Amino acid sequence: MTGEIVARYTTNRSDLIFLFRVDRSIMTIQPGTPITALDTPQLLIDLDGVDRNLKRMFDAAKKYGVNVRVHFKSLKCTGLARYILERGANGFLAAKLNEAEALVDAGITDVIIANQLIGPIKLKRLAELAKRGSVRVCVDDAENVAQIAKAAEAAGTTIGVLVEVDVGMHRCGVAPGEPALELAKVIRKYPSLRFEGLQGYDGHLQYIPDIAERERRCREGIKSFIATRHLIEAAGIPVGNVTGAGTGTWEFIASTPGITEIQPGSFVLMDAVYNTLRPEFPITQSIITTVISRAPGQYILDAGSKAISKDFGSPAVKGRPNDKVMKLAEEHAIVESADPNVKIGDRFEVYSAHCCATMNLHRTCIGVRKGVVETVWPIESSGRYD
Ligand SMILES: Cc1ncc(COP(=O)(O)O)c(C=O)c1O
Structure with missing residues (x-):
């Protein structure tokens, strides 16, 4: 080894x-x-505990009719990722390019990078990686979209792109509604890109101690995310994937019509703090x-x-x-x-x-x-x- x-x-x-x-x-x-x-x-x-946590999550997701894309930043370990894949995960989310590379190197090729990749060095790496796996990336900026398209073209490949929507965390992402639609239209102008859907993570809600309050704010916040999906579809653009949620909000998001996928990570391993919430x-x-x-x-x-x-x-x-x-x-x-x-x-x-x-x-x-x-x-x- x-x-x-x-x-x-x-x-x-x-x-x-x-x-x-x-x-x-x-x-x-x-x-x-x-x-x-x-x-x-x-x-x-x-x-044995991992098996139980996976079963609980995967069984519930099946009931809600959504996929589970496990966040690899919680694992960082491809042996554990393979173990999880064998038990029913639908793919992995990566926070960074090196995580996506580690997964693809290990033969795990269904990966979404839930982050913005900026600059020619990273985009060249991304384009090379996209030749070896189904690797997609999130965007919130039209100029970045142009640069990704250029890198994909230079590498002779196509890259799947999701528009990241700011669902209230105020980290990355465009505002819901028109700004997301505009960016989807920009993506579709480039033959080397595929518009694959929307990514929106409610990280600001995961640690709200009162679960009723967490659920209320989550269900309220998700409305504009789902409305964005409908707006884009109404413009004639198919939205293949609508993905979001963490361990703190997973079932509120999973049970929302219009969501196709959830992306929690911590539920596999858990810790002394998260365990008090979940x-x-x-x-x-x-x-x-x-x-x-x-x-x-x-x-x-x-x-x-x-x-x-x-x-x-x-x-x-x-x-x-x-x-x-x-x-x-x-x-x-x-x-x-x-x-x-x-x-x-x-x-x-x-x-x-x-x-x-x-x-x-x-x-x-x-x-x-x-x-x-x-x-x-x-x-x-x-x-x-x-
Ligand atoms: C984009 C994104 N999705 C999902 C998660 C998973 O969250 P959790 O570890 O709470 O399951 C995170 C965590 O930081 C994240 O940044």
Whole structure:
């Protein structure tokens, strides 16, 4: 497996050489090893839990008649992506070009890049990638559309394009209605482009704690997105795909007529924060750690902010609701605990406060079932931002 990782990249970037070195050190872990025999810290993924989360999402999506395109930025790992594809995903979303490249390199070719790609270097990469897979990209600017068309033409290929609509997040995207229609018309002028539909992500709603309020705002916000679809169709332009939603809003969007696809990512792995908002998806990602020091009222674990994301709140110790992760230093977690029985050498699993960012911190993850190693996967897109 180590050889494969090196072979995949022809660059001499130092971070990728680092990826290889770290992977080599854990490639000795054999399937069948109990997690009690692993060195710590390590990133674990509970595959039985993943199976349950996928089944719940895919069964519900079938009921609503929508596809599920899983967001690869939550995984960054093509081994896990393949595992998910085999269990019924309809393709993947990518946040960055390198994620789409990793997927296509792994033979997973149905990818939408939910982001704007700007500049000739990226557009050349995009056009080359489009020759190898069904890779589409989102746009919100007519000049960018012209540049994508030029790159596709130069590469002798065509590229699928979705108009990104700002459904209230105010990140990227054109306003719903006429601006989206105008951009769809621009796309259709270029023979090297295919207008494939609309992308609208309600990221501003995912973490609203009150679910009734989240649903109300989601259903209200989605109206203009669906109306945009109808406006474009009324102009005689077919809209093949209307895609949106995250783990926090998935079923409100999935049950909206006019939506064809949802694109959540976090529901696969989950974390201590998202789980409070979506308890129906148990946490399947953890970092196995060792207690390395003790003092009255607290213990110290051998993993900190370099292994556990605290992006969105406090990490938690699995199965120990009374213990509180007070602080993450780079290589230490300081945990407040009234339990006098915790000893140096004890091993606890920690849930991060952001599963996607935690995948970004590690070079490999270990798939486990019932406490036993089943597989070790490289996380090819971790540490990358291109
Ligand atoms: C465009 C887009 N779609 C979908 C998602 C998935 O969201 P979640 O991780 O909440 O499932 C994200 C998350 O950032 C996103 O940026």
